[in-house]
Structures are given as C-alpha cells and as structure tokens.
Amino acid sequence: MVDRSAFRCCIHVLWLLIPLVGTSCTESSLRLQNNDSLEDVISEVVLLRDITDAFGGYPMEIQAIGLVGNLDQTGGDPPPSGFRQMLLTEMQKRGVESPSQILASPTTALVLARAMVPPGIQKGDRFDVEVYVPQEHAEVTSLRDGVMYEARLAEQAVAGGRLRQGKVIGLAQGMLLVDPAGDPSDRSGELRRGVILGGGVALESRQIGLLIRSESQSVRTSAQVGAAVNRRFYRTQRGIKAGVATPKTDEYVELVIHPRYKDNIYRYVDVLRSIPVQETTAQRQLRMRYLGRRLMDPLTASDAALQLEAIGLDAKTVLLRGLESQDAEVRFRSAESLAYLDRPEAAAACGEAVREYPAFRAAALTALGSMDDPAARDQLVQLLGESSAESRYGAFRALRSMNKLDPLVRGEELDGAFSYHVLDTRGPSMVHVARSRRAELILFGPKERLQTPMILDAGNYIQVNGISADRVEVVKILPGESEQRREVTSVLDDVVRAIVEVGGSYSDVVQALTQAKAAGALGCRLEVDALPDWGRKFVSTPRARKLVDGDVAVISDKEVLSIDPEVEADAAEIQLQQIGSSAISASGELGSGSAEQAGSAGLGAVFRVPDGRWSWPPRIGRMWSPQGE
Template identity: 50%
Template structure:
C-alpha cells in the first residue's frame, strides 16, 4: 500500500477534470464523495436485496500525494538572486556538491539563477513513467523578481519537511525538470507574486506506481470478508495479461483489498472505484432478476437515475437491456446516466445520446465526453469529429482531447512534437478559427483552422531572447538576440503556423510561444479566438424544466464547485 503522505495551488490551477490522459484526471469526484450513497443493509436483509462491496469497504488511494524538492532555475535574464541563508540554501548547496558542481556558491550568486521550491501532486493510480505538472515558486524572502524564461534543472521529488531547522526528506517518488511557464501578463513590478511562480507542464515523471484499494470497515475486518470482496469484484472485472485472464482484486490482508485499474476506466478512476463498490457480494439468477426490476424503476426517475445507473453498470452485461430503456426517456438526466453507464459497458448505442448531451447540456458535458473517450467505436469517433465544429470552445477542445485519448494518430487531430518542446496540432475544421493553449498537464498548442494569421503591424516578445515583428502586410520577422551569440533572423509570412515554427527553430520554448500568442491577442494581431484551458467544468448543476424539485440533481461524479455557464462566445486567457 502507499504510505499516507501529507498534501497551494498556483494561479493557473483550475477546478477541472482533464479529459486526457483527458489526466489523465481524472474526471470529477466519485459518487460516494458527493452524497449519492450505497444503501447499507442490516444483517437481516432479505436475500433478494444483496449487500454490496461498498457496505463492507471504503476506497483507499484516491487522495493525491504531495512531493517536493528544492531546486535551481537557470537561464534567467538578470532577474534571479543569491538566496539568503536558510535551511533550503544549505540543502541545495549540499546537493550541488554531491553532484560535483564546481563553485556552487558562485552559481547560486548569479543573477541568472534562482533557488526555487518545487511541488507536484501524484494523482491516484499514477503509474511509473507517467507525467504530471510541477509547481515552481521562489521562497518568501527571495530577491528574485521573475522566473520567466527559466529552466528547472532535474531534481528528485520526495516527501519533505523542515524539522528543527533542517530539511528532512523521504524516498524518491518522482523527478522533475523543464522550462518554467510563467503567466505572460505578469509584470514583475506590479505582480511580483505571479512573476516569481510558474508551472512545468508534464515536467514531473513518476518513479513509482501508486496502487488503488479498498479498506474494510473496522467492524468487518476478517479474512472471510476480504475474500468475499475479492471474489465478487473478480466476477465482474478482469484484465488479460500474457494471454491469461486475471482478476483485478486481490485480498492482501484481513482489512485491505488491492485493486488493479481496469483499462476502460483509465480516464475516470473515481467512477471505477464507485462501480466496484456497487458490485453485489452475492449473485444468483433470482437475486439478479429482482434487482434489475428494482433498478429499472429507479433509473427512470431523474432523482435516483444516477445511483441506479451506477449499480446497473456494476452488474455488467445483464443490465444492458435495462439501461437501453433509459436512452429513450423524456428526461435528459435519465438519458445521460443511462448512456454514460452503457458507454463503460462498451455499448455503441450510447454514442448518439452522449454526443447530443455533450453539445447541448453543459452540466453533463465533461462526463459525456469522458464516456465517449471510453467508447472506442466508429460512431463515437464520428460524433466527436463533428463536435470539433461546435461554437463552444470547451466542447471543441473537449472533443479534441477525447479523440486524442482514443487514438493520437487519428488524422483529424494528429500532431507533432515541435523542437521536442511541446505538442502542436493543426485541426482542419469548418468551425470558427480558434487557438488553444494549456496550462495544465500537457504542453500543447492547438490551431482550430489551418489559415490563422497575425495581422500587422505588431511587435511581440517570445521569451527573453526572441522578438516577432511585422512592419509590412503579410511579412513577419522572427529575431533572436542573446549575449555572446550572433543575432539570428527568420523571415516568414503572416501565417501563424509559420511563425510558431520559426520561433521554435530559433530555440523558443513552450512558455515563449504562449507569451507570444497572448501578447498578439492583446495587440489585436491574432485573427482568431484565443483560449486557455477551455475544458468542460465539473460541478455544474442541472435543473430540468417543468420537473419536480427532486430533479434538481448533480451529475454523476461531480464535485461541488461554482456553476459556470456555457461558453459559446467570448475570449479566454
């Protein structure tokens, strides 16, 4: 089991699920966290109402683990500082000496370097080699004025804390390095806090895998109960390894059952755990038929549809016909929950309903797109491609992420790694032109439209060393200026695609490109909508018109966040 570890978010951490490896992520919070609860049955319950796995056990491993480090950012343009005496400075000096760095005090004293505090969060179910975002900030008494243009040298990430004036550390759980993305609009004089903190997208790499599991409630600790849970789960879920079927559950002790992640739920781990907890401990034909009749009635009631669909999903194949009845219900709530469950049961009939809901119902959009990304069939792919034309930025980008999850080589969304710095995609679509960048999980630029241009005249920066200027219509100059280097220039057209490629060719990083795009938008040069992290949000509540109060429901796997309306117009960033 994972050790239980201790858990300040940056300016651009958003309360969103990511539909990517959408997180990966990943999507929302499980039903057991939001008030929809599995009924707890007494010892004298009738046989035809079986007890569920969730009656005996609670989830383990759904918290994020905090990993930290003290590191060094280099490449600053005179905005760094010599760190003041502190335990952190002592720790960094010792680490530099251990690595054989010559004259470490001289390195730290340079105005082009800065000591930084590094933090990352290992998400539930993360596997060795998976990447995650890293937060970087300067200590509270630091004289560093900006981290823009900086690069974090590789550091090991561990549990860390300061005890009795010294830094204490645990085992290495991950490593981190990469270019620091700072808010391009942050002015070091007006916004010193924002200018001295940043983020490295995908800059952390897990060194160990995290397991999921179930902890038996104290009153149910026994080898027999652990074995019952293992058996019930393995009847429903298995994975194939080396050609052999293997159950996902394994009773490790009389109080802990370890879970392997089923690949169908890789982008929605909370739902996976919720479904596992809804699996009946006892199952025979009589019990199953009675339960299907009860759940059918509950599924068709908007007030109980969410939990009913989850329990039907837990029953697997025998529940498909009942769930299909929900697809034609008059209530969008019922249709959504039925389609969501069917998608995770690999039923293509769910795709049209999920596509319509993703397009028209903001409250359910994030979950509909996540379900479509789990439903790998031709119809769901075509529906997602159609959503790329939507006027809603979050629907377009959400559909893009779902398609990338299904097949990153899909011709509609395939991209390339520019300069080994970030993912770059040009999506040829009939919708309005849009440029999308991310500040979470994956360094990525997406152009929706293949003829987006920058209208001159303009002069914008791409980091500390690159300028992009236009004095004549249709002509752009990309210039690199650096100390002790010959000036370099590239002459291109006003095509945004050509400009981005020229910036990267001259050594520009992802943060440099994002800064250029944001400055171009502010200058009015970007002839397209500009969006940052336009992903569907969790936490929106759905109120069905002309329905009783009980249908004022929260979608499945939704956390309580502020309600946000659809975004079919406007500019982000």
C-alpha cells in the same frame, strides 16, 4: 399390472393439490409485484459499498528544493536559510563543484517545487510541477526562460522543529512556463512562479484498494470481495486473463485500474463498490427490474445507473430503455453507463450531453474517450467543429485518450519545444494553449491570419514584425550571436513555425499569441486550458434557449437548466475585440511602441475578464482534476 384403484386415488390427490400450487404461485407473484416486498428482497443483497471503503483515492503532495538556471540576470544569491543549506547539501552529494558560487550567480535561483500526484498514477507516468521562489528571496525578479535541474520530490513534514523528508516519490526537471502577462515590477507576483508541464515523473505506482470495515473483517470476507470484483472485471496480460483485485489481508483488497476507467478512477471505484458480494440469478433479475424503475426517476437515476453498470452487459437492455426517457438526466446517466460498457448506442446521447448540457460535459467527454467503438470517435470528430471551446478542446483530449496515434490528433513536435497540432475542422477558428500536462498548441482552423501591421515580442530576444498581409518578419537578436531572420506570410501557422525555427520556446510562442490577442492582431478566439468543470450542478428545469444577436449570445429569461460559463467567455471576447479595435483606431496603425502599449493596457484586460480561462491564476497549472462528481 397397475392397480386401477390406486391410480385413480393418485389422480384425485393431484387434482386437489393444483389449486394450492396455483394459490402459492399467485401469492408469490403478488409479493414480487409489491414494491415494499420487492425492496425487502433487494435488501437481502449486500453490495461491496455496504462493507468496504475506498483507499488511496486522494492526491499526494510532494515537494523538493531545486535550482533553476538559464535566467537572464534575473536570479540572485539566496539569503542564509534552511532552504539554502539543504540545497547546498544536495549539490555536494551530487558532486557539483563550487556550489556556493553557482548559487550566487544572477543566472540561477533557489526555488521550491511541489506537485500533486494523482491517485492511481503508474510508475513512469508524468505530472505537472509547480515552481516558485520563497518570499524571503527578494533578489530574484523573474523565472522566465528558466530551466530547473533535476530535483527529488518527496513527502515532507515538520517534526521536532525540523523539516523531515520522506521517501522520494518522483523526479522533476525541465523548462518553466511563466505567466506571459506577468508584471516585472510586481516582486511577489506572477514572474516568480511557473509550472513545468509534464516535468515530473513517478518513480513508483500509487495503489488503490478497498478497506473492509472492522465489523466485516475476515479472511473469508476478503476472499469474497476479491472474487466478486474479479467476476466483473479482468485484464489481459500476454494473452492471459487475470482479475483486477488481489486480497492482501483480512482487511485490504488491492486493485489494478481497468484500462476502460484510466481517466475516471473515481467512477471506477464507485462501480466496484456497487458490485454485490454474492447474488443468485433470481435475485439479479429482480434487482434489475427494481433498478430499471429507479433509473427512470431523475432523483435516483445516478445510483441506479452505477449499479446497472456494475452488473455489466446483462443490464444493457435496462439501460437502453433509459435512453428513451424524456428526462435529460435519465438519458445521460443511462448513456454514461452504456459508454463504459462500450455500447455504440451511448455515443449519440453522450454527444448530445456535451452540446446541450454543460453540467454533464466533462463526464460525457470522459465517457466517450473511454470507448473503443467507432461511433464514439465519430461523435468526438463532430464535436471538434462546435462553437464551444470546452467541447472542442475536450473532444481533442478525448480523442488523444482514445488513441494518441490517431492521425487527426497526433500532431508533431516542433523542434522538441512543444506539441503542435493544426486541425482542419469546421466551426470558427480558435487557438488553444495548454498550461497543464504538456506543452501543447492547437490551431482549430489552418487559415487564420494575423492582422497587420503589428509588432510582437516572443521572449526577450525575438520580435515579430508584421509589415503587410503577405510579409511578416521574425527576427532573433542575441548578444554575441549572429542575427537570425525568417520572412513568412501572415498565416498564423507560418509565424509559429518561424518563431521556433529561430530558437523560440513554447513560452515565447505563448507570449507572442497573448500580445497579438491584446493588440487586436489575432482575430479569433484564444483559449487557455478550456476544460469543462466537473463541479457544475444540474438543475432539472426547462432548458434556456440561446439567442444569437449578431456577435452577442443572449440567455432568455426562462429558468436555465445549467449555466454555461462560455456565455461569459463570449462576452469577454466582445470586450477584447473592442479593446483591440480602439487601440488600432486610436493610432491608425501599430507602430514600434504598440506592443509595449498593448502589454500595459490590453494584456491586463485580456487576462482579467470574467472567464477564468483567460487568466493565469496564482497557482499556475491544473495539478490534478478530480475525475468524479
């Protein structure tokens, strides 16, 4: 039987303890609600960036000495030099007969090839290769229509007064794309350099990883870092889940690139380094509350979003609140992280960033391209109809990154010469040609017509003669071969196909398009690599309004949020139209000499307007676009 006096004593003691417990809980709550105390609790959590540094996040330059053939008597015998001797030695190793005689031919040229291999590239991936003639080889006047034979690309350095070659990293070969507006009289200029789009292939993968700082190095720390990363990221191989991190030594953890971040490796590493080494559930809840406050501040939103993205789907509620902010940067940072978590709510906000804020355009398009959710595809399809060239082409690239077999962007290979896409989209007609990654021509709008009469050159042996609106002749006359002739309508799609049918290359088509634009025969916009720039700065000020007055885009006198370079492109378009109109009005019609006149007068204007996309810079082609901020 229970002693009643003992029971009453226990009850009395409990009543005495209740105020103490309540006081303790109140003090704990007050401590956690205090910002300084909360920051103290958060500071106890060690992130990977506190003890590691990124490794392998830089492009690698590789070079080779190569031989270009198929030149139209514009090559020549290279003078005696170390380059010549190295090429002769390489040709002899490969069993080439009479190498000196081949080098002396005017149809060949000794060239230097180089490429920037991006971080994280995988074995078999392709990259652009830049090709140029050494300065001392003055006999070579042009590389147009040239084809480079296989060259072995490797790291090179001068040691002991000699050029030393390292391990072969890639192979390069293929047809050169040369500036279609190059001046043959310029012996040091555009025609002596070119780019092989996607002409390089990696022979091995480049690894990225995390280096543990010296003060934290140990086998235990390396294992903890690997475990922390693998709790957040994994990949599936043949139905088996495997982590992306592998501790190799006490100071190095090797990483596999997660498919979601294949187009934004720099962000991938930033997110990984925002993962905590160890964290309790209570600490995570407190940290999410703390990061939620920082997310609402534009000054700290970027870092807060990265840390929330590193937490994963548990942080989606906090990020979703960021989408409701009145601040554009807070909304975008939240949407970007949600996109990499593949949340459908991110699609509309990323689409808004592409349309309204040029500073966020590159990152927003990349984020949309990383998603699997149908909402992202819907946004990208809508962006194909925007007036902005960057938005349209960026959306196209993002759709291909999402699924290159998507019927909308799959396109076709025209006689193996280049990838060709005709998109039936809303918005104004536009023609886009690529000078990086791959030979690619896109027609935004299938009904664009060339304005006749006109005469265009497509390479050295193909001529496009616009006789009337319904009659355009494409003729190829090559010495020693029978004449080839195609008669089509003035619809641009028909003309492009006719040029390829008679044997025209990608370079020939691009040359015809640039001449057509310069002569006023192509009425729509012609863009070259209209990719948004990652380096734009966002200034948090009232957004400028764009007022459309006829064909002229005018920026209001308000302070702008971020400068859109496409305003300059619009101005250039107007100048170009004026050039074309004046050329036509001066002669009444374009006769046999019009193409040549346009080449001397109009082409200079086309490729030297304020927007850099209209010109072929000295280093043709974007070797690698850093995917980061």
